[in-house]
Amino acid sequence: xxxxxxxxxxxxxxxxxxxxxxxxxxxxxxxxxxxxxxxxxxxxxxxxxxxxxxxxxxxxxxxxxxxxxxxxxxxxxxxxxxxxxxxxxxxxxxxxxxxxxxxxxxxxxxxxxxxxxxxxxxxxxxxxxxxxxxxxxxxxxxxxxxxxxxxxxxxxxxxxxxxxxxxxxxxxxxxxxxxxxxxxxxxxxxxxxxxxxxxxxxxxxxxxxxxxxxxxxxxxxxxxxxxxxxxxxxxxxxxxxxxxxxxxxxxxxxxxxxxxxxxxxxxxxxxxxxxxxxxxxxxxxxxxxxxxxxxxxxxxxxxxxxxxxxxxxxxxxxxxxxxxxxxxxxxxxxxxxxxxxxxxxxxxxxxxxxxxxxxxxxxxxxxxxxxxxxxxxxxxxxxxxxxxxxxxxxxxxxxxxxxxxxxxxxxxxxxxxxxxxxxxxxxxxxxxxxxxxxxxxxxxxxxxxxxxxxxxxxxxxxxxxx
Numbered sequence: 001x002x003x004x005x006x007x008x009x010x011x012x013x014x015x016x017x018x019x020x021x022x023x024x025x026x027x028x029x030x031x032x033x034x035x036x037x038x039x040x041x042x043x044x045x046x047x048x049x050x051x052x053x054x055x056x057x058x059x060x061x062x063x064x065x066x067x068x069x070x071x072x073x074x075x076x077x078x079x080x081x082x083x084x085x086x087x088x089x090x091x092x093x094x095x096x097x098x099x100x101x102x103x104x105x106x107x108x109x110x111x112x113x114x115x116x117x118x119x120x121x122x123x124x125x126x127x128x129x130x131x132x133x134x135x136x137x138x139x140x141x142x143x144x145x146x147x148x149x150x151x152x153x154x155x156x157x158x159x160x161x162x163x164x165x166x167x168x169x170x171x172x173x174x175x176x177x178x179x180x181x182x183x184x185x186x187x188x189x190x191x192x193x194x195x196x197x198x199x200x201x202x203x204x205x206x207x208x209x210x211x212x213x214x215x216x217x218x219x220x221x222x223x224x225x226x227x228x229x230x231x232x233x234x235x236x237x238x239x240x241x242x243x244x245x246x247x248x249x250x251x252x253x254x255x256x257x258x259x260x261x262x263x264x265x266x267x268x269x270x271x272x273x274x275x276x277x278x279x280x281x282x283x284x285x286x287x288x289x290x291x292x293x294x295x296x297x298x299x300x301x302x303x304x305x306x307x308x309x310x311x312x313x314x315x316x317x318x319x320x321x322x323x324x325x326x327x328x329x330x331x332x333x334x335x336x337x338x339x340x341x342x343x344x345x346x347x348x349x350x351x352x353x354x355x356x357x358x359x360x361x362x363x364x365x366x367x368x369x370x371x372x373x374x375x376x377x378x379x380x381x382x383x384x385x386x387x388x389x390x391x392x393x394x395x396x397x398x399x400x401x402x403x404x405x406x407x408x409x410x411x412x413x414x415x416x417x418x419x420x421x422x423x424x425x426x427x428x429x430x431x432x433x434x435x436x437x438x439x440x441x442x443x444x445x446x447x448x449x450x451x452x453x454x455x456x457x458x459x460x461x462x463x464x465x466x
Contacts, residue, residue, distance in 0.1 A: 003058065301452075313401065
């Protein structure tokens, strides 16, 4: 068979590049169709790329640690190692563009002039094209050092010169400069040059699909340096996901003025109903029925009553979202967190929510989520009660404007008001806490929304069917 190009596929909305983390096969290995060849990582999720055909891995074109644009060829697959492997343009394919261009100008005097490709130039002078007039564009290669598209975009946005970048120690493979390296440099730089774009405009809030690409503020205090470490101390380097979480959390606190409101809810009916149906659900569906889908149902109903909670901010504009896409924070075995999203949660019944929650949680633990399944959230729920916590003050998942924490359910003596007088009884109680962005959500809106969630939980019908 002819050689088959293994192309880095589109990994979801707004995901333009990925980093090769591990090759699962080496050159010369036999590969079956749909067998995983390489592990890649985006800013959102880790994934594996399967082989489109059966054959032999002829050539690996990009090494572990390299950041590659979507649409680039990363490997060649053929019948045997005897096949000739000609050089491949590793940039996204331009052939189709050339054909379309030629077909529209066939009768023109310049119809035979080919469209030049970036790789037709010597590698030392390949420069990313720009039409902004910015003379500070960072080349892809400089003095033998490669700069990924993401690093170049950050450098351009933050006004980091090529000379400054050359002085930054890279933590990537072969000393490559990573996103974390340039963020660390921006944090430590005290009086660096101003950004190239001097136009005064509101600082945009990054989209949910690219939280870690937000510019860091220059006035952030530098982290204190550790002066000494004893032999009993252990230094643990953050993994890639923990670094992204850290950047996202710091950015959220810098961006949004957080306010947190609390309410206590009587969930006795919910506990009794779940105790009644959970065994049958386990037998019929082969999985557990948790409290999470009930909480998500109440949140979705409350959002319909208070749609401004389902918003995000872009500069000085408020975007009120039509779709109610609720993210649920899930703990991973590594200790990190990920937030898969249930799309259009308000259109699903309780059974559908339960199946979706279990499916996403299970695949999150097995690192099987797709990029689209962790994007597009408009509101987030985190269940801190899973860890025995009564309440929490969660950090908003940017660019959303609110996040709800559900605390542990505990039996408590409470005052029961009746027409015949008050009495004290044992009830299943829990705290709900809502952190919200005070730029959009004031106390009246935040408090009213939170109370409505509690009302829906307290009004749960103990006789309903699933």
